[in-house]
Amino acid sequence: xxxxxxxxxxxxxxxSNTMANTLPTGEQIAKNINARNEGISLSRKMRxxxxxxxxxxxxxxxxSYRKYFGNEKRTVIHYLTPRNIKKTAFLTFDYPEAxxxxxxxxxxxxxxxxxxxxxxxxxxxxxxxxxTYEDIKKESKVTLEDYTRKTLREEDLNGNPxxxxxxxxxxxxxxxxxxxxxxxxxxxxxxxxxxKSEFYDVRGKPLKTIYTEDIxxxxxxxxAHRLKVDNHKTGHKTLFIFSDVIYDKEVRDDFFTQRALxxxx
Amino acid sequence: MIFLPNVHYVAACKYLIRSCxxxxxxxxxxxSADTTATLLDNTTFNTRIEGEWAVLTKDGSTQKxxxxxxxxxxxxxxxxxxxxxIVRLRMDExxxxxxxxxxxxxLREFYLNTSIKDSIVILGxxxxxxxxxxxRKVLDIINPQDFxxxxxxxxxxxxxxxxxxxxxxxxxxVTLQLLLIPDQTYHKFATPGSSYQITSPVIIPPGxxxxxxxxxxxxxxxxxxxxxxxxxxxxxxxxxxxxxxxxLYHYDDTPVLFRTINITASGLNIDxxxxxxxxxxxGGTFSNTxxxxxxxxxxxYLTDKYISTTNxxxxxxxxxxxxxxxxxxxxxxxxTDTLLSTQIFQTYLDNHKTNMIQGQLNTQIxxxxxxxxxxxxLHAEMLVLHDIDYEDGMLRLKLSxxxxxxxxxxxxxxxxxxxxxxxxxxxKETDRFVSGIIIGF
Numbered sequence: 130x131x132x133x134x135x136x137x138x139x140x141x142x143x144x145s146n147t148m149a150n151t152l153p154t155g156e157q158i159a160k161n162i163n164a165r166n167e168g169i170s171l172s173r174k175m176r177x178x179x180x181x182x183x184x185x186x187x188x189x190x191x192x193s194y195r196k197y198f199g200n201e202k203r204t205v206i207h208y209l210t211p212r213n214i215k216k217t218a219f220l221t222f223d224y225p226e227a228x229x230x231x232x233x234x235x236x237x238x239x240x241x242x243x244x245x246x247x248x249x250x251x252x253x254x255x256x257x258x259x260x261t262y263e264d265i266k267k268e269s270k271v272t273l274e275d276y277t278r279k280t281l282r283e284e285d286l287n288g289n290p291x292x293x294x295x296x297x298x299x300x301x302x303x304x305x306x307x308x309x310x311x312x313x314x315x316x317x318x319x320x321x322x323x324x325k326s327e328f329y330d331v332r333g334k335p336l337k338t339i340y341t342e343d344i345x346x347x348x349x350x351x352x353a354h355r356l357k358v359d360n361h362k363t364g365h366k367t368l369f370i371f372s373d374v375i376y377d378k379e380v381r382d383d384f385f386t387q388r389a390l391x392x393x394x
Numbered sequence: 395m396i397f398l399p400n401v402h403y404v405a406a407c408k409y410l411i412r413s414c415x416x417x418x419x420x421x422x423x424x425x426s427a428d429t430t431a432t433l434l435d436n437t438t439f440n441t442r443i444e445g446e447w448a449v450l451t452k453d454g455s456t457q458k459x460x461x462x463x464x465x466x467x468x469x470x471x472x473x474x475x476x477x478x479x480i481v482r483l484r485m486d487e488x489x490x491x492x493x494x495x496x497x498x499x500x501l502r503e504f505y506l507n508t509s510i511k512d513s514i515v516i517l518g519x520x521x522x523x524x525x526x527x528x529x530r531k532v533l534d535i536i537n538p539q540d541f542x543x544x545x546x547x548x549x550x551x552x553x554x555x556x557x558x559x560x561x562x563x564x565x566x567x568v569t570l571q572l573l574l575i576p577d578q579t580y581h582k583f584a585t586p587g588s589s590y591q592i593t594s595p596v597i598i599p600p601g602x603x604x605x606x607x608x609x610x611x612x613x614x615x616x617x618x619x620x621x622x623x624x625x626x627x628x629x630x631x632x633x634x635x636x637x638x639x640x641x642l643y644h645y646d647d648t649p650v651l652f653r654t655i656n657i658t659a660s661g662l663n664i665d666x667x668x669x670x671x672x673x674x675x676x677g678g679t680f681s682n683t684x685x686x687x688x689x690x691x692x693x694x695y696l697t698d699k700y701i702s703t704t705n706x707x708x709x710x711x712x713x714x715x716x717x718x719x720x721x722x723x724x725x726x727x728x729x730t731d732t733l734l735s736t737q738i739f740q741t742y743l744d745n746h747k748t749n750m751i752q753g754q755l756n757t758q759i760x761x762x763x764x765x766x767x768x769x770x771x772l773h774a775e776m777l778v779l780h781d782i783d784y785e786d787g788m789l790r791l792k793l794s795x796x797x798x799x800x801x802x803x804x805x806x807x808x809x810x811x812x813x814x815x816x817x818x819x820x821x822k823e824t825d826r827f828v829s830g831i832i833i834g835f
Binding site: 179181185187188210211212213215230232233238239240241242245246247248250252253254256257258259308363365383386387388392 | 440441442507512514521523525526548549550562564569629631634636681682683685686687688690725727728730731768769770771796798799800802832834835
């Protein structure tokens with residue numbers, strides 16, 4: 130009897146060690162996420178549906194472009210509707226060097242000026258959505274330096290095999306800056322995209338959940354066509370619906386200039 | 395009761411107005427149905443309607459009850475060109491801001507925006523904005539300003555659009571902007587007897603006691619090309635810095651008040667002849683971010699500024715001087731959804747003489763707090779402008795709420811304080827509460 134117990138215990142330890150060994154580390158998963166092909170350039174339309182806790186909707190239509198200049202990623206978003214936000218445009222230069230602050234500009238049509246804005250407000254919510262400036266800038270990628278990551282388990286999420294990853298800001302300062310105390314992500318094992326992310330505030334309370342949906346290949350690149358955010362604190366919801374997604378069509382370099390922000394589309 | 399338009403009603407109105415405007419502006423008797431249909435398909439129409447009500451705090455009387463409608467039409471022409479038309483209709487039920495001008499109908503902007511290779515060409519009536527400062531102007535002097543409401547209107551609303559040939563040419567990492575402005579339109583000051591008529595001796599020199607003062611007709615440049623303003627801006631982004639170098643050869647938008655003194659048997663007669671004078675403006679701007687802080691600034695030097703003097707022995711009543719202006723601004727984004735901003739603004743006259751109505755050095759500071767709430771639908775703002783030398787200033791508080799995508803409501807207050815001879819203090823009797831609604835579709 131004792132021999133059987135010992136054998137069972139040994140088997141359990143061995144199998145659990147084996148499982149742990151087969152799980153990739155959090156850092157490996159993050160690197161795989163960042164290595165995912167995004168194309169050199171991208172153009173797309175986006176419909177934003179912002180819904181408050183009473184169900185009142187605000188809808189924005191945008192056109193955006195993104196292009197890599199070497200390892201530097203430049204993104205521009207132009208608002209087309211509604212009237213009160215039309216012609217607003219946002220430009221960001223995302224540098225690969227961790228120590229180098231990104232550069233950001235916002236064109237506000239009411240001022241008719243391009244305003245330089247600090248990139249350290251990355252935890253601020255982007256123009257009334259439930260995405261922060263950092264969320265918008267990174268899209269489906271992650272900043273390696275901001276978090277330490279641990280792979281918790283494998284899990285089937287709505288028929289998709291995922292790794293469940295826990296990301297914790299490297300220190301309190303970064304946590305305050307990002308507005309997150311912890312993030313749990315469900316990363317699709319096959320395509321290295323997050324299908325669901327749960328965000329917790331710096332006090333550990335549930336903050337918001339981002340669902341990545343309608344993922345399909347465009348020009349050979351896995352592409353999310355719906356991003357949905359439920360903000361658990363405010364009851365506010367944000368839905369981004371992407372259309373007319375085109376990769377590696379010629380996107381002119383001068384789209385990513387202050388001149389282009391002022392001129393609009 | 396607030397009128398809340400429903401979505402279908404708004405859409406139907408938009409289509410109807412858009413069709414009428416397109417037909418009015420572009421369609422000719424010989425235009426084919428196909429051409430008209432194409433124009434309609436390539437045209438977007440937006441309208442901004444603003445109703446504003448201002449009440450004076452001193453007696454509760456209505457200072458302003460105004461309705462402003464601004465339809466905007468944009469027609470795409472070809473692949474990379476568009477024509478924008480903005481019209482303004484303004485009606486004010488009260489007489490206080492412009493007693494002789496109850497209503498205004500104006501072609502506000504009308505321009506072709508096109509590109510030639512990599513260059514942008516914008517031809518027509520438009521606004522061109524230079525500079526980095528808020529609330530005060532150093533380089534933002536391409537367009538003159540309507541001071542009907544002093545500086546309380548948004549600059550976007552109070553700038554007077556001009557007919558301009560505006561070209562932006564990229565040259566490697568630099569953009570060269572060239573401007574030719576054959577439009578001789580200047581600042582529009584509040585009319586005599588209106589709420590914001592300028593009386594401050596800092597701007598208008600006081601005449602000697604007992605003198606008879608006559609103002610002669612203003613001498614205004616009138617030759618389209620010879621009197622045109624022209625300028626350029628070189629701008630670039632390098633090593634984290636946004637930099638620009640600006641130059642403008644132009645007529646100062648404020649006329650110089652030349653004075654002639656005649657001593658006659660009936661006493662002292664003073665003739666004031668306002669005349670617009672040319673000057674060179676050279677300056678530049680910079681901005682960069684350092685963590686949560688954005689540093690921005692602009693500097694401008696006017697070579698030929700004429701300042702009135704109260705010296706009775708001065709032959710023409712003005713002293714020519716160079717004027718250096720600069721503003722240094724700090725924007726702090728360290729708190730969530732909050733902007734804290736402060737600016738120091740200084741003016742220095744390099745040929746200052748005793749009895750000039752302005753001091754050699756004038757310093758103003760501004761302080762702005764903006765906060766957003768409820769997913770940026772509710773905005774709170776406080777702006778203070780303070781003149782250190784004249785010990786006067788202005789406080790603005792504003793709360794605005796986006797009810798939905800079409801409707802924005804706001805309420806606030808504009809308060810002036812300090813020395814009655816100061817630029818701001820002269821309006822301390824016009825403190826007011828303001829409320830309004832903006833409908834945009």
